[in-house]
Amino acid sequence: MILSGKARLAGVLGWPVGHSRSPRLHGYWLDRLGIDGAYVPLPVRPEDFASVFRALPKMGFAGANVTVPHKEQALILADEVEPLAKRIGAVNTLVVREDGSILGLNTDAFGFMQNLLETHPASLGTLNRPAVVLGAGGAARAVIAALVDAGVPEIRLVNRSLERAEKLAADIGGPIRVQQWDRLDLAGAGLLVNTTSLGMSGQPPLDIDLSALPQDAVVNDIVYVPLLTDLLLRAQARGNPVVDGLGMLLWQAVRGFSLWFGQQPEVTADLRDFVLKS
Ligand code: ATR
Numbered sequence: 001m002i003l004s005g006k007a008r009l010a011g012v013l014g015w016p017v018g019h020s021r022s023p024r025l026h027g028y029w030l031d032r033l034g035i036d037g038a039y040v041p042l043p044v045r046p047e048d049f050a051s052v053f054r055a056l057p058k059m060g061f062a063g064a065n066v067t068v069p070h071k072e073q074a075l076i077l078a079d080e081v082e083p084l085a086k087r088i089g090a091v092n093t094l095v096v097r098e099d100g101s102i103l104g105l106n107t108d109a110f111g112f113m114q115n116l117l118e119t120h121p122a123s124l125g126t127l128n129r130p131a132v133v134l135g136a137g138g139a140a141r142a143v144i145a146a147l148v149d150a151g152v153p154e155i156r157l158v159n160r161s162l163e164r165a166e167k168l169a170a171d172i173g174g175p176i177r178v179q180q181w182d183r184l185d186l187a188g189a190g191l192l193v194n195t196t197s198l199g200m201s202g203q204p205p206l207d208i209d210l211s212a213l214p215q216d217a218v219v220n221d222i223v224y225v226p227l228l229t230d231l232l233l234r235a236q237a238r239g240n241p242v243v244d245g246l247g248m249l250l251w252q253a254v255r256g257f258s259l260w261f262g263q264q265p266e267v268t269a270d271l272r273d274f275v276l277k278s
Contacts, residue, residue: 001031001038008037009060010260013052013074014067017043022065024278025253029265037062037261046070053077057100062260064094065253071138078104084149087172088141093256108142111252113150116191116220118251118267119243123218126190130154134206135195136165139222141172143195148174152191158184159196186213192235194221199229206231215239222248227276246272 012022018041026039042064044052049070054077056064066074071090075081078091079101085091091104116123131152133140136159147155155176159165162178169176179185186192192213198206200223208231213219219235224245232242250267258264 001034001036003038004036006036008035008062008261009040010037010063010065010256011040011042011061012065012067013042013044013049013070015043015045015069017041017067020067021249021275021278022067022253025250025271025275026257028271028274029257030261033261033263033265035261035263044070046073049073050077053094053102056094057096057102061096063096063256065256066092066094074104078102080104082106084109084145088138088145089171090138090141092252093259095256095259105255106142107252107255108139108248109146109149110255111248111250112143112220112222113146114251114254115245115247116218116243119247120218120241122241123191123243126216126218127152129190129217130156130188131191131193132156132158132184132186132189133193133195134158134198134208136161136168137195140195141168143193143222144168144172144174144176147191148172148176156185156189184208186210186217189213189217192217192219194223194229194231197223199223199231201225210234210238210240213240216241218243221245224249246276250275 012020023041074091081104085106088106093105093107095103127150131147157165158179165178197203219240220243221229221231222245223229227244236242
């Protein structure tokens with residue numbers, strides 16, 4: 001795509017940022033939709049983040065994504081932060097407004113829920129039952145906020161560090177019950193979500209016994225390398241509906257893209273293949 005002088009600009013602020021799939025993902029949509037715009041990687045050291053952040057409106061950026069390690073700093077620096085991002089404690093999307101001020105959003109909760117419902121519309125029914133969430137890191141915060149807001153009656157939160165899990169429960173609020181790994185209770189659950197890095201290639205396996213999990217419970221792993229983790233393969237083999245993690249990445253990007261470039265992009269099978277090949 002050849003840009004004009006009026007091209008709209010966005011990008012991803014991170015350090016390092018070379019591994020990010022976001023430029024490829026947004027580039028695909030820009031290309032398919034024929035938009036006069038660009039989305040670029042913006043490698044920014046932590047000590048330079050504040051000055052680069054403040055320069056975005058001055059450089060004519062429509063907004064940006066924020067990734068590791070800047071998500072907490074972005075929450076502090078934004079002129080206004082949506083309530084959901086405050087609860088999650090991280091901003092992953094910036095929108096530059098007409099007056100040059102910066103709005104901070106977190107689109108991960110939307111991405112998680114949208115991925116679940118688009119992959120298995122029947123998941124909506126299972127949200128009336130307890131959900132089990134493994135992990136209490138940044139991704140878990142977004143997943144749990146989405147589940148609380150969807151009205152899930154009970155969230156069993158399992159994490160190696162209980163202190164971190166208790167802090168998450170206090171920050172997000174809602175019907176969250178913190179449990180230890182050795183007390184993992186899958187009985188009656190409608191949804192099981194892995195948000196830990198266990199099972200990711202190069203990491204230790206996620207070794208849990210699924211025998212108590214109801215067969216109609218949806219199993220979602222937010223790890224997407226490999227796309228079908230050992231957890232998803234084992235869940236699939238016993239008949240559970242499964243949801244891989246790639247869709248969450250794609251769906252969380254939809255909200256930012258439409259705000260910056262003014263068009264609603266689509267999440268398609270072709271896009272999934274394209275992003276996976278990077
Ligand atoms: P993200 O932002 O992707 O959620 P993170 O904040 O680093 O990443 O969180 C990683 C999650 O994986 C945490 O829940 C972490 O557990 P702790 O909070 O106890 O550290 C979990 N995790 C990572 N490695 C683990 C391991 N070997 N055993 C158990 N849990 C692990």
